[in-house]
Amino acid sequence: MDDKIITLQTFDNPALAHIIRARLEANDIPCFLADEHIIGLNPLYNPAIGGVKLKIFEKDYNKCISLLAEDEDLISDNDNQPTGAKETLCPVCNSANVGYGNATKKRFGILTMMVSFLTMTYPILNRKAWHCYNCGEEFE
Numbered sequence: 001m002d003d004k005i006i007t008l009q010t011f012d013n014p015a016l017a018h019i020i021r022a023r024l025e026a027n028d029i030p031c032f033l034a035d036e037h038i039i040g041l042n043p044l045y046n047p048a049i050g051g052v053k054l055k056i057f058e059k060d061y062n063k064c065i066s067l068l069a070e071d072e073d074l075i076s077d078n079d080n081q082p083t084g085a086k087e088t089l090c091p092v093c094n095s096a097n098v099g100y101g102n103a104t105k106k107r108f109g110i111l112t113m114m115v116s117f118l119t120m121t122y123p124i125l126n127r128k129a130w131h132c133y134n135c136g137e138e139f140e
Contacts, residue, residue, distance in 0.1 A: 100130050
């Protein structure tokens with residue numbers, strides 16, 4: 001088989017990933033979840049590994065998108081994204097392939113770093129930002 005396996009979507013919530021996986025399998029689309037057990041063992045690893053990944057065959061991509069477009073609340077994790085998520089475009093490359101989550105650049109503010117240094121702990125609060133998956137730009 002020369003069919004390429006791609007990531008359809010990533011999730012912070014493993015339960016939502018299982019719901020969408022079951023929806024795809026009910027429509028005879030083969031798929032599986034990656035990294036769900038690592039996050040189940042230690043949820044703090046979630047930002048490090050990028051969440052639970054829903055993997056599909058590349059040939060099924062259009063079928064999956066059209067199937068999940070019927071239930072828009074399953075596609076977008078509205079608890080994790082601010083309002084207006086569907087209209088957001090990257091200001092650098094104008095791509096719609098963006099996601100909202102924990103920032104990777106300039107993650108912590110000055111005050112957070114100072115408090116964590118004084119208490120010798122890892123900063124718990126970090127900022128969230130939009131991330132473009134095409135050019136790597138982060139923006140508010």
